Amino acid sequence: MNFLNFLISGVSLGSVYAIIALGYTMVYGIAKMLNFAHGDVIMVGAYVCFFAISRFSLPPLLGVLLAVLLCTVLGIVIEKLAYKPLRAAPSLAVLITAIGVSYFLQNAAQLLWTSNPKVFPSFLHFGETGGVELFGGQLRISYITIVTIAVCVVIMLALTAFTGNTKMGKAMRACSEDKGAAQLMGINVNTTISVTFAIGSGLAAIAGVLLCSAYPTLVPTTGSMPGIKAFTAAVFGGIGSIPGAFLGGLLLGVIEILAKAYISTQLSDAIVFAVLIIVLLIKPSGLLGKPINEKV
C-alpha cells in the first residue's frame, strides 16, 4: 500500500512537470527554440492568480482566466521584444537571450512583489481531506492531482487537434519543418511563431496555477526549478513530441519520488538526472521523439 501511495505522489508531482513540459515542447516543436523563460512565465501566472484571488477577492475561475490572459500578452511582448529581432541569428544567441529574459522576469517579480514567500490560496481543495480516499482511507488521491492530469490530457488533445486540423496549426507544422519554404508558400512565419508563444505562455499560466495549488508556496524563483525539471521531462519524453512531454513528466515525477522513498532522500535529484543521461545515451531523441535525419 505504501508503494501505491508513493506512486500516487509521484504521479501528482509528475503531472505538474508534465503540464509545464507541454509548454516547453510546444514552443520547441514549432519555433525550434528552447524558451528558458517558460518557468518564469509560470511564476508570473501564479502571482497574477494569487493577487486576483487573495487581494481582489475575484472568483478563482476569473483569477485563472486573468492569469492566462496576462501571460498570453506577456508571451507575445517577450517574443516581440526579445526573440523576434534574433530570428536570423544563431540558435545560441536566442538561447542566451531566453536565459536573460528568465532572470529579468525573476528580478522584476522581486521588485514588484518582494520575495517574501506567499501561500497560494487552496481553491482546488474541497472537503475535509481534499482528495478521494480508497481502501478505507489507506490510499488518497488529491483533487489537485486529478484536476492536473485531466487538464494535461485536455491540453494534450486540444494541442494535437489544433496542430493537426486547423489552418494555423498546419502553418505551425510547416514552419517547424522548414521556415524558408513555409514563407515561400505564403505562410506568415512571424505571426505563426508569435501565436505559438502566445499559446505556450497561456499554458504556462495554467501550469503556474496548478503548480502552486499542489505546492502552495510562491516566491519569485518558484518557476525556475520546476521549469528545469520540466525541460528535463520534455527532453526525456522526446522534445517536440506532445504525448512525449506528458509521458516524460509523469515518469520523471514517479522516478523522483520512488528514488526518494526506496534509495535515498539525499540522492533523489542525482538519480533523476542519471536516468535522463542513460535514456539519452540509449535513445538520443527521447522516449517518443522521432529521430531526425538531416541530409548534409
Next chain:
Amino acid sequence: MKKFHKTLALALSLALCALLLAACGETPAPQGGAQDSTPADGAVVIKIGGTGPLTGGAAIYGNAVKNAAEIAVEEINAMDGIHFELKFEDDQHDAEKAVNAYNTLKDWGMQISLGSVTSKPCEATSAETYADRIFALTPSASSTAVIELDATADPVTYKDNQFQMCFTDPNQGSASAQYIYDKGLASKVAVIWKNDDVYSMGIYNTFVARAAELGLEVVSDTTFADGNDTDFSVQIADAQSKGAELVFLPMYYQPASLIFNQAKAAGYAPAWFGVDGMDGILTLDGFDTALAEGVYLLTPFNADSTDARTVAFVDKYQERFGDIPNQFAADAYDCVYAYYQACTAAGITADMSAEAVCEAMIAQFTTMSYDGLTGDGMTWDATGAVTKSPKGMVIQNGAYVGLD
C-alpha cells in the same frame, strides 16, 4: 541528426548552468538604505554597523533586527553617556552582497559591528571583521562557522573578535533533544532536515548525537535540498509509517509550511518541534495558522513574558512596527545594550580606532555578565559562543505561548 545532437548537448549544458545559477537566484531589490540616528552634541558617539536581509526570502529576520536595534539605539541616545550611531545595510541573505555591504560600512567609519543577521553572510563578513580587527557581535547568525577560524585544526581555532548573542546551531540541536526528553514529549522521533544548508545540518548532527545519549529513538531520518523542496510526501510517509510521535524540523519556516500542509493532507498529526528558523511562520502571507497549531519551538525569547523590560520592549516595538517582535528582534536589542554596557565599562571614546575598540571589547565580553531580554547572566567564553538558557514555546490559537 548531428545538428539535433548539438542542440541537445548545448541545451543540457545550459540547463546545468541554470541549475548552478538557480542557487544564486536571489536577486537585487531596492536598497534598504541607512537609518542614521542623530547624535546629541558633544556626546561620545560610536558608529555601529550591521548587515542583514532587508529584502528577499529572509527579510523578516533582517528587518526584525534592524527595527529592534533602532529602538535600542534611540533609548540609549536619550540617556547620558555613550551614544550610538547605527547604519544597517541590506545583504539579501547573500554572502557576496554582505561583503559589499560590509565594505560600505567600513568606508562609513564603522567602529563596532553587529555582524550579519543570517549564517552564510555572517561567515563571509566575520572573515572580513577578523582581518580588519573590527569587533563583531551577531544577534542571530548561529552557525559555528561564524565564530570558527579553522574548523579543521585540532583543536578547532576561533576568531577572537567574533561573538554571538544567539545559541550556536549545535547548542540548538542538543538543547532541543534535551528539552524533548526532559518534558517527555515523545520517545520516537523523526527528523526532516535540509542537506545543503549548514544551519540545518549543524542542528541535525548534534540533535541526533544528543538524542542517542538520552535514549530518544530517531526512527525516521530524511532530507531535502534546494530545488527538491516542494514534495515532502515521502518524508512524511516515512515518519508516519515508523510511528514517530514527534517530528523535529531544523529548518526555516517556508519549507516547514509545506510540510504542515502535506502532513495534514496525509492525515498525520504528530507533535512538531522547530528551532529558531520556525520563528516567523505565523506572519507568512496567506498561511493558515491553524496548520501550525501546537508546534513547539525552542527560543531564548518569549514576547508574552511579564518581565518589565520585555513588556516595555514589546509595547514599543508593536507601536512602531505593528508586529510582535520575534527572538531575532530581542537578540538585536540585547546586542546593542550589551555594547552599551561593554563600551561604558571600557571607557570607549569616539576618537578610538576600530582596532583599539576591538581589543577593549574582547577584554570586556570575555569577562562581563549581561542581563537582557533573552536571558539573565549571559556570559561569553573566548570562542565567542554565548551561555544562556533557552525557553520552550508552543503555538496556540495563532500566537506564541511560553511553556515555562
